[in-house]
Amino acid sequence: MNAFVSLAAVLALLLLAWLGVAGLQLHILFGIVIPYFAVVVFLGGIVYRVMTWANVPVPFRIPTTCGQQKSLPWIGHSKLENPSSSWQVAGRMALEVLFFRSLFRNTKTEVHPDGPKVVYHPAYWLWIGALAFHYGFLTVFVRHFRFFVPPACGYQQAASWCTDSSVVDGLWWALGTLESVDAFLQVGAPPVFVSGIILLAAATYLLLRRFVIPQVRYISLASDYFPLFLIIGIAATGILMRHFVRTDIEAIKALGYGLASFAPLTGGEAWSQFVHHRPGGAFVPGLPDIHWLFFAHLLLVCTLFVYFPFSKLMHLGGVFLSPTRNMANSNRAVRYDVGWSARHPVPAHTYEEYEDEFRDKMKMVDIPVDKE
Amino acid sequence: MARQAKFDEIEYYDHKALSAVDFRPPETGWMDTPVDMRPGTFIYPAKPRHLEYLGFPNPREWNPQDDDWKLPENWKEIIFKGMRERLDEYRSFRVFMDICVRCGACADKCHFFIGSGDPKNMPVLRAELIRSVYRNDFTTAGKILGKLAGAREVTIDVIKEWFYYFYQCTECRRCSVFCPYGIDTAEITMMARELLNLLGLNVNWIIEPVANCFRTGNHLGIQPHGLKDTLEFFADDIEEATGIKVDIPLNKKGAEILFVTPSGDFLADPGTFTCMGYMMLFHELGLDYTWSTYASEGGNFGLFTSHETIKRLNAKIYAEAKRLGVKWILGGECGHMWRVVNQYMDTVNGPADFLEVPRSPITGTVFENARSTKMVHITEFTADLIKHGKLKLDKSQNDHIRVTFHDSCNPARAMGILEEPRYILKHVCNHFYEMPENTIREQTFCCGGGAGLGTDENMEMRLRGGLPRGNAVQHVHERFGVNHLVAMCAIDRATLSTVCEYWAPEVRVAGIHELLANAMVMRGQKKRTLNLRLEPINGEEGDGDE
Ligand code: HEM
Ligand code: SF4
Ligand code: SF4
Numbered sequence: 001m002n003a004f005v006s007l008a009a010v011l012a013l014l015l016l017a018w019l020g021v022a023g024l025q026l027h028i029l030f031g032i033v034i035p036y037f038a039v040v041v042f043l044g045g046i047v048y049r050v051m052t053w054a055n056v057p058v059p060f061r062i063p064t065t066c067g068q069q070k071s072l073p074w075i076g077h078s079k080l081e082n083p084s085s086s087w088q089v090a091g092r093m094a095l096e097v098l099f100f101r102s103l104f105r106n107t108k109t110e111v112h113p114d115g116p117k118v119v120y121h122p123a124y125w126l127w128i129g130a131l132a133f134h135y136g137f138l139t140v141f142v143r144h145f146r147f148f149v150p151p152a153c154g155y156q157q158a159a160s161w162c163t164d165s166s167v168v169d170g171l172w173w174a175l176g177t178l179e180s181v182d183a184f185l186q187v188g189a190p191p192v193f194v195s196g197i198i199l200l201a202a203a204t205y206l207l208l209r210r211f212v213i214p215q216v217r218y219i220s221l222a223s224d225y226f227p228l229f230l231i232i233g234i235a236a237t238g239i240l241m242r243h244f245v246r247t248d249i250e251a252i253k254a255l256g257y258g259l260a261s262f263a264p265l266t267g268g269e270a271w272s273q274f275v276h277h278r279p280g281g282a283f284v285p286g287l288p289d290i291h292w293l294f295f296a297h298l299l300l301v302c303t304l305f306v307y308f309p310f311s312k313l314m315h316l317g318g319v320f321l322s323p324t325r326n327m328a329n330s331n332r333a334v335r336y337d338v339g340w341s342a343r344h345p346v347p348a349h350t351y352e353e354y355e356d357e358f359r360d361k362m363k364m365v366d367i368p369v370d371k372e
Numbered sequence: 373m374a375r376q377a378k379f380d381e382i383e384y385y386d387h388k389a390l391s392a393v394d395f396r397p398p399e400t401g402w403m404d405t406p407v408d409m410r411p412g413t414f415i416y417p418a419k420p421r422h423l424e425y426l427g428f429p430n431p432r433e434w435n436p437q438d439d440d441w442k443l444p445e446n447w448k449e450i451i452f453k454g455m456r457e458r459l460d461e462y463r464s465f466r467v468f469m470d471i472c473v474r475c476g477a478c479a480d481k482c483h484f485f486i487g488s489g490d491p492k493n494m495p496v497l498r499a500e501l502i503r504s505v506y507r508n509d510f511t512t513a514g515k516i517l518g519k520l521a522g523a524r525e526v527t528i529d530v531i532k533e534w535f536y537y538f539y540q541c542t543e544c545r546r547c548s549v550f551c552p553y554g555i556d557t558a559e560i561t562m563m564a565r566e567l568l569n570l571l572g573l574n575v576n577w578i579i580e581p582v583a584n585c586f587r588t589g590n591h592l593g594i595q596p597h598g599l600k601d602t603l604e605f606f607a608d609d610i611e612e613a614t615g616i617k618v619d620i621p622l623n624k625k626g627a628e629i630l631f632v633t634p635s636g637d638f639l640a641d642p643g644t645f646t647c648m649g650y651m652m653l654f655h656e657l658g659l660d661y662t663w664s665t666y667a668s669e670g671g672n673f674g675l676f677t678s679h680e681t682i683k684r685l686n687a688k689i690y691a692e693a694k695r696l697g698v699k700w701i702l703g704g705e706c707g708h709m710w711r712v713v714n715q716y717m718d719t720v721n722g723p724a725d726f727l728e729v730p731r732s733p734i735t736g737t738v739f740e741n742a743r744s745t746k747m748v749h750i751t752e753f754t755a756d757l758i759k760h761g762k763l764k765l766d767k768s769q770n771d772h773i774r775v776t777f778h779d780s781c782n783p784a785r786a787m788g789i790l791e792e793p794r795y796i797l798k799h800v801c802n803h804f805y806e807m808p809e810n811t812i813r814e815q816t817f818c819c820g821g822g823a824g825l826g827t828d829e830n831m832e833m834r835l836r837g838g839l840p841r842g843n844a845v846q847h848v849h850e851r852f853g854v855n856h857l858v859a860m861c862a863i864d865r866a867t868l869s870t871v872c873e874y875w876a877p878e879v880r881v882a883g884i885h886e887l888l889a890n891a892m893v894m895r896g897q898k899k900r901t902l903n904l905r906l907e908p909i910n911g912e913e914g915d916g917d918e
Pocket of ligand 3: 429494545561818
């Protein structure tokens with residue numbers, strides 16, 4: 001049911017893009033208004049969410065320690081699993097964020113009734129799937145900058161226009177390198193990007209395990225299926241456009257540069273150069289050259305952007321703010337106090353009150369007392 | 373069997389039935405599956421007089437199996453306000469409410485899930501019980517999309533579910549080790565229990581010790597003369613075993629060190645033997661130390677109640693250290709006590725600027741890692757002694773036993789004291805074997821009775837929760853002939869005795885300083901033929917505890 005609703009939502013978005021663009025010709029809405037809106041909500045939303053977290057105090061130092069503490073000098077200290085300084089915490093966090101260190105610990109537990117016998121198997125699939133998914137996503141995301149970075153004179157001399165700047169040169173160099181690594185398989189024309197396939201495969205795996213593993217299925221909400229369907233939709237429409245459905249890449253680039261240079265209606269310099277090669281002249285009427293599938297792809301991405309800050313996808317920011325991971329286990333060595341104790345006075349039962357109650361009994365057995 | 377066993381006794385539970393854990397989730401969704409409040413799985417409510425003594429809300433007689441839990445009229449408002457306050461005070465709570473991706477990595481890491489198969493004992497779903505209410509009341513998506521966004525309104529049934537499942541979490545943090553974001557269900561359980569307390573929903577096994585501790589200085593309610601009696605009784609046993617009369621400094625002003633340990637070790641075997649171990653060690657060292665009757669509890673059931681209660685109970689330790697004028701504090705073998713000492717004590721009741729940075733009077737070692745708190749763990753202290761060759765140890769006095777070590781949850785995952793106890797054990801016995809690596813160190817399994825769940829009326833859940841630990845013990849028993857499980861925690865020593873009796877019946881439970889004392893060659897001792905349990909050394913082994 002939860003999965004069905006999510007799938008239906010993603011299909012509805014596809015339908016919406018088709019109706020809106022192929023039917024109602026709302027190119028400006030889908031190509032310009034919604035993307036700007038989405039980026040604003042995305043950035044604003046993330047800032048808002050992170051600020052909300054940051055404004056809540058962390059009253060206690062509560063790291064989950066996963067290794068030997070720093071104690072006597074001759075006992076080996078596990079610096080990355082049980083950090084005692086900020087640098088060590090940074091190391092622990094780097095392992096978590098870059099390599100999903102904790103997920104790497106994953107095991108699968110089985111209980112065999114005869115015996116009984118509890119057995120633990122290493123379980124790396126989730127870790128592999130999650131890493132593939134995230135690095136696939138990251139690579140795809142970064143590759144898309146080629147739609148927003150203007151051509152560089154050092155690289156695209158053949159382009160009808162280019163920007164003469166070493167920064168832009170550098171960006172293109174980096175993008176070019178990434179692309180050639182990503183396309184290392186050298187199959188197809190244009191060559192297949194491995195990251196896209198990995199992203200699609202990993203997202204599909206993450207989705208399937210939600211269907212197949214009974215416990216995970218039991219806990220999955222619509223908000224767990226939805227981003228997966230959405231990302232699968234994004235990756236699938238992207239791959240379709242690259243390899244199967246012809247779209248006008250030049251026009252899409254012009255739209256991208258236009259959006260990035262805040263001149264979406266004219267396409268800025270990009271478009272003014274570009275339209276020379278085109279009949280029709282003006283930019284806005286030029287948008288229809290782009291296949292509706294592109295607008296579907298874009299709408300799904302915009303949905304992801306808008307959805308992001310208000311969903312579990314905010315784990316991107318939250319992981320950095322998780323007190324069990326980003327704090328040093330140094331409480332006994334360095335006092336930690338951000339005012340909780342001052343804000344929370346409590347009644348005390350003083351020694352005097354205690355002695356008053358038990359003085360006779362204490363004296364009876366020669367326990368020293370303060371007041372005779 | 374002449375007498376029918378009751379649900380609070382282990383004999384009531386058939387091994388086969390308990391081992392055949394059913395992992396299939398129910399047909400109905402979790403929001404539509406009400407709790408089954410059956411005897412053996414829940415804990416009795418707090419008695420009104422304890423709540424009154426502590427000034428806690430809504431003291432009354434009530435029964436979890438009744439329909440009417442006699443909540444205050446405005447209970448919804450109390451919950452809403454309580455959640456609001458905690459979301460604004462604890463970043464952990466807010467972030468953990470927001471970022472779980474429900475990947476399920478934590479699911480089969482919880483001993484209660486492993487032993488029961490109940491999906492609501494998966495840490496993720498335990499947290500969702502309250503997260504669903506958070507979404508409904510505090511997030512826009514939840515307000516608009518409702519159930520579709522995983523939101524639900526808080527109802528009496530939801531509160532009942534909270535009471536049931538947040539008292540089926542031992543706050544052991546094992547789930548937090550495996551979560552990619554470190555989401556700590558223990559932290560969420562602490563918040564949930566605070567909220568339940570606001571409605572007067574508490575369990576007696578926690579609240580009675582809290583009330584006792586506030587009044588008498590220890591959970592068990594031992595009064596000063598009683599404590600003295602107990603320690604004298606231990607001294608007699610020590611004399612019988614060693615021929616040496618140890619002295620018992622009590623509330624001694626001007627001593628160098630205040631010694632604080634969980635009161636469980638005063639009363640219940642086998643903890644008592646560990647307590648004797650301390651007394652022998654300190655005597656042998658000629659340590660200038662004192663016990664306190666006012667601060668006669670290292671443990672802190674406040675940890676299972678509320679952050680304020682942690683502070684309230686813990687305050688006595690520094691207050692007493694100040695009154696007695698000691699230089700620093702030494703703490704005994706305890707689990708949750710060390711979570712409190714390591715993570716809360718200095719923050720809530722410090723700074724302890726009237727004390728000195730701890731320095732071992734025997735070896736001169738300065739405990740830099742306790743520079744601010746001024747409280748040293750006994751195994752840090754003892755490991756340092758052994759390293760410097762200050763103790764004469766005869767390992768062969770423990771030759772008749774085969775030992776494994778249980779890392780208690782809190783020292784492992786809220787402190788990371790893993791090597792010190794092992795170092796000591798390897799110096800006091802010849803036969804030491806580790807349990808499988810998925811069940812020790814930071815991955816250690818709870819005894820199933822921590823965080824105030826170690827009573828008898830929830831015996832079914834304790835045995836289920838104890839399955840992973842008990843099974844690992846049984847494994848090393850079968851493989852290496854292990855017959856002693858050593859734990860440095862007073863709760864463990866009590867609860868693991870039950871767990872072992874059920875799941876690993878040939879193995880009994882001991883403490884580190886019990887083994888240390890048995891191996892220690894004391895100056896002027898008579899020939900040692902009896903251990904601290906007054907059983908012959910290297911003779912036939914005892915058979916079980918009770
Ligand atoms: C651009 C940043 C990120 C995005 C877009 C993103 C997106 C996602 C999405 C959509 C899922 C859901 C998969 C599912 O529902 O099964 C997910 C899961 C996950 N993310 Fe991220 N994430 C990001 C950053 C991070 C970071 C920095 C970490 C590092 C700790 C991380 C760790 C994980 C893990 C462990 C999962 C679990 C896989 C699962 O749910 O099955 N993510 N992420
Ligand atoms: S491991 Fe963490 S993120 Fe995954 S379901 Fe459990 S609590 Fe949520
Ligand atoms: S803290 Fe321990 S008992 Fe509680 S949910 Fe996590 S693993 Fe289970």
